[in-house]
Amino acid sequence: MNDYVYQYNDVFVTPGHTRVYQETIGQLSRTPSSFQQVMGTFAVRRISGSWPRVVNLWESTWADLAAALPHHDPKGASAEHPPGFGDVANEVRRQRQGGWDRFLLPGPGSPDLAALRRSTAQDGPRPCVLQLIVSLRDDARPDYLRWFVDSCSAATGRWRPLLWFTAVHDPQVFVYFAGPTWAGLEELASAWPAPPPALRPATETWLLEAWPGSLYLQPPS
Amino acid sequence: MPVEGAWWTCWELFGGARPELLRLLRQARPKGVEPGLELVSFGPGGLWPHVIGFWPLPAGRLDRVLSAGDGDGSDETGFRWARSKLLRAVSGDFDADRTAYLIEYVRFADQAAVENLDGPDLVFVEAFAPSQVVLLWGADSHDECVARERAGWGSAHLHPEDRLAWWAVTAGGDDSGYLAAWFADPALETDR
Numbered sequence: 001m002n003d004y005v006y007q008y009n010d011v012f013v014t015p016g017h018t019r020v021y022q023e024t025i026g027q028l029s030r031t032p033s034s035f036q037q038v039m040g041t042f043a044v045r046r047i048s049g050s051w052p053r054v055v056n057l058w059e060s061t062w063a064d065l066a067a068a069l070p071h072h073d074p075k076g077a078s079a080e081h082p083p084g085f086g087d088v089a090n091e092v093r094r095q096r097q098g099g100w101d102r103f104l105l106p107g108p109g110s111p112d113l114a115a116l117r118r119s120t121a122q123d124g125p126r127p128c129v130l131q132l133i134v135s136l137r138d139d140a141r142p143d144y145l146r147w148f149v150d151s152c153s154a155a156t157g158r159w160r161p162l163l164w165f166t167a168v169h170d171p172q173v174f175v176y177f178a179g180p181t182w183a184g185l186e187e188l189a190s191a192w193p194a195p196p197p198a199l200r201p202a203t204e205t206w207l208l209e210a211w212p213g214s215l216y217l218q219p220p221s
Numbered sequence: 222m223p224v225e226g227a228w229w230t231c232w233e234l235f236g237g238a239r240p241e242l243l244r245l246l247r248q249a250r251p252k253g254v255e256p257g258l259e260l261v262s263f264g265p266g267g268l269w270p271h272v273i274g275f276w277p278l279p280a281g282r283l284d285r286v287l288s289a290g291d292g293d294g295s296d297e298t299g300f301r302w303a304r305s306k307l308l309r310a311v312s313g314d315f316d317a318d319r320t321a322y323l324i325e326y327v328r329f330a331d332q333a334a335v336e337n338l339d340g341p342d343l344v345f346v347e348a349f350a351p352s353q354v355v356l357l358w359g360a361d362s363h364d365e366c367v368a369r370e371r372a373g374w375g376s377a378h379l380h381p382e383d384r385l386a387w388w389a390v391t392a393g394g395d396d397s398g399y400l401a402a403w404f405a406d407p408a409l410e411t412d413r
Binding site: 015016018043045046047048049050051052128130132181182183184185186189192194195197200201202203205207209 | 228230232249251278281283284286287288290297298299300301302303304305306307309328330331332347348349350351352353382383
């Protein structure tokens with residue numbers, strides 16, 4: 001069972017700073033002060049989505065999240081940081097202009113970071129990602145996730161479900177499919193099933209590519 | 222130009238002056254992607270400043286366009302905010318001589334409604350949202366835009382779940398200099 005809580009960052013990067021921002025955020029998440037780990041940091045491919053943006057997905061326990069919150073509080077200037085943390089944080093601020101965050105809970109069967117890294121070791125990395133942000137009635141979300149796992153899993157070859165979440169504060173679900181390369185995306189789209197009309201989903205489609213240093217792409221050490 | 226089943230992408234750029242946005246849009250078209258239809262949203266009917274381009278993706282080569290990533294030839298430093306959609310052509314064609322289009326983003330409750338659409342110049346469906354469509358309804362003059370609106374233009378009569386619509390004019394050739402003067406004229410009474 002996946003008991004983690006996830007944070008979705010849609011980051012409005014300073015134009016032209018996508019890659020350097022990803023490298024900085026990867027570095028920041030691995031400092032000794034980090035209470036959360038960035039599972040993946042993704043650039044938005046300009047064929048589908050909003051850009052210039054970066055998407056980050058963080059995984060933490062509720063206890064880690066509680067410990068991290070003082071560092072996000074604008075009044076928390078007195079929060080203790082280790083040497084060097086402030087310099088990196090200032091770099092991040094220069095490389096982005098704002099963003100939109102959501103807390104997410106894993107849907108039934110959605111893997112945690114450790115499971116994803118074992119999957120990477122077994123099947124290889126899957127950096128090419130289809131992200132769907134789907135708005136629904138609250139009571140339709142379980143049915144949508146069931147449909148996603150049951151119907152879309154069978155869609156095609158090496159593209160498979162990666163993660164699936166419900167948003168804590170919105171009637172939304174966030175679902176991810178991933179493949180080893182962009183080859184096969186057309187076949188996936190051609191085979192994509194229509195959701196049951198009763199669900200009435202409103203879908204935003206983004207195509208993302210993971211920064212190669214993303215943790216979920218690394219096999220367990 | 223749109224062939225049924227072909228993949229397309231549409232890109233919207235926001236922020237900045239329209240001639241500059243149009244220049245950025247044309248510069249941003251990825252390597253290997255052919256020109257299609259470029260439109261400038263205008264005056265009283267929609268988002269502004271705003272431009273939108275519809276481009277066909279090379280058949281069977283979508284992975285190549287995506288794999289180019291940040292090396293796709295676009296200079297991202299000029300963009301403030303952009304959004305795009307991956308589309309599949311369902312029916313229709315562009316007419317380069319059209320003066321303007323009503324563009325609609327429409328979400329139906331049921332995918333079956335897409336199959337029965339009749340009337341738009343062009344119908345695209347979103348690749349991973351088969352009940353969501355992009356519709357283009359053309360007009361040959363601004364007078365026709367107004368006349369069609371008064372008669373009930375667009376998909377409202379089909380009772381979709383959601384729709385967002387606005388007017389846009391065809392951007393013409395490579396010389397976008399006329400746009401600066403054209404958009405500075407609030408009268409917009411004559412056809413281009």
